[in-house]
Amino acid sequence: MAVGVDLGGTQLRVAVLRGATLLSRVGLLTGEDATPERLIPRICDAIRQALAEARVELGQVAGIGLGAPGPLNSQSGIIYSPPNLPGWENVPIRDILQKEFPVPIYIENDAHCAALGEYMFGAGRGSEDMVYMTVSTGIGGGIICKGRLLEGAGGTAGELGHMTIDLHGPRCNCGNIGCLEAIASGTAIARRANEAIAAGQGAELLAFARSLDEQTARQLHLPAGTEKESIERVNARTVGEAARAGIALARQILGEAARGLGVGLVNVIHIFNPRKIILGGGVMQLGDLILGPALDIVEQRAMKAPRSIVSIELAQLGPNVGLIGAGTLIYYHG
Incomplete structure (x- = not known):
């Protein structure tokens, strides 16, 4: 034990x-x-x-x-x-x-x-060369190479969320510009939605958020109030629900995040040549809305040899x- x-x-x-x-x-x-x-x-x-x-x-x-x-x-x-x-x-x-x-x-x-955990007891069992990536509020990762955790000289290896995806992209909290985390994390999805609403482009998304029932609003921290308060509190889960409801702006935002994730996956495939990539975290609960476009980018951009080896799967161990x-x-x- x-x-x-x-x-x-x-x-x-x-x-x-x-x-x-x-x-x-x-x-x-x-x-x-x-x-x-x-x-x-x-x-x-x-x-x-x-x-x-x-x-x-x-x-x-x-x-x-x-x-x-x-x-x-x-x-x-x-x-x-x-x-x-x-x-x-x-x-x-x-x-x-x-x-x-x-x-x-x-x-x-x-x-x-x-x-x-995923390597020993979850989706990575039996795969000695695998990468785990969690896509949530932020983006983190861990690399298993020949059955051992890759830690680096100072123990900070595996900061997959801070690889640069866009040379001229948004500034990340880490200080870098164009990080995967600043493009594809739950925080990034929410930020893009709020920016669009503030610019007057997200009336339908804002109306959808306000139409959520009281129980869901409490879960999403979306209390009834002024437009400014609602703008500040729209989060990635709201965007996901709106995308499922067919709201175009929400689908566009998730599509951009998904394509950014796909580029990150291509980089992981080219650098580590893993047998498996395991994806976990709250954003991945959006399913094909985020995974589908990401896998399309992998298919289009990853080199054939490492792409043909890797299996990209969702994590199994849950919360x-x-x-x-x-x-x-x-x-x-x-």
């Missing part, structure tokens, strides 16, 4: 696992004040609670794996300065946890963890991929 810890900017989840099977699961919000001083004690409490709910003693688990937003160094166990965890500057999280839990502890970039991936660190290093 293993303990998996999935640390995100808004949620903390902990589970006791046997392989990909969750024996217990504890979830909580990180809260607005998620400084290390406040959050690390909560991580420790959540680990103890997960063990208790699984009726497992610490000595019965092979170790603790923690997946966290990068940048981080998996070898030193230090989290540097993740954008969505303010105040986490050079935090030696592994050493801190080691004092509380005397078992092997490993930390890794959350996208790397997801890649390992628990972060937890399963974190627990997988124990099996991977063991």
Whole structure:
């Protein structure tokens, strides 16, 4: 058995696992004040609670794996300065946890963890050369080469979302211009929709968003209000629903994002020559609206030899991929 810890900017989840099977699961919000001083004690409490709910003693688990937003160094166990965890500057999280839990502890970039989880227990099983890409609020990735995770000199390899797709494209939060993340992520899709609405081109999309029933509006954070408030809150899921309803602007926006994703996939195929590319994350739940045009670009632009080898598939582990991936660190290093 293993303990998996999935640390995100808004949620903390902990589970006791046997392989990909969750024996217990504890979830909580990180809260607005998620400084290390406040959050690390909560991580420790959540680990103890997960063990208790699984009726497992610490000595019965092979170790603790923690997946966290990068940048981080998996070898030193230090989290540097993740954008969505303010105040986490050079935090030696592994050493801190080691004092509380005397078992092997490993930390890794959350996208790397997801890649390992899919490799061992999901869509990547049996494929020693694979790439995992998560397309969600941002875009991240992990590369498995000959059965080993490609980490790079400083542990930051696999930042697939920050390959340049458009030399003159939008500026990304990372500081680069034209990143895949700035073109094909959920954040990018929402930004393009809001820009179009603000420019007076999205009346039909805005009307569709306002027509969503009250329950859906709450889920999408689209409370009734002024036009300005609605503009600011249209998100990628809204665009996806509008595209399914046949709204032309929504389909155009998703088509552009999908083609950007396709170019990114072509780059991944040419650089890594993988047997499989596994696609996960919330944006991929849009299905053929995003996957179809992306695969068309792959067919048109990728060189025949590596294209004929690769299989592009959707991830299998669903919303628990972060937890399963974190627990997988124990099996991977063991």
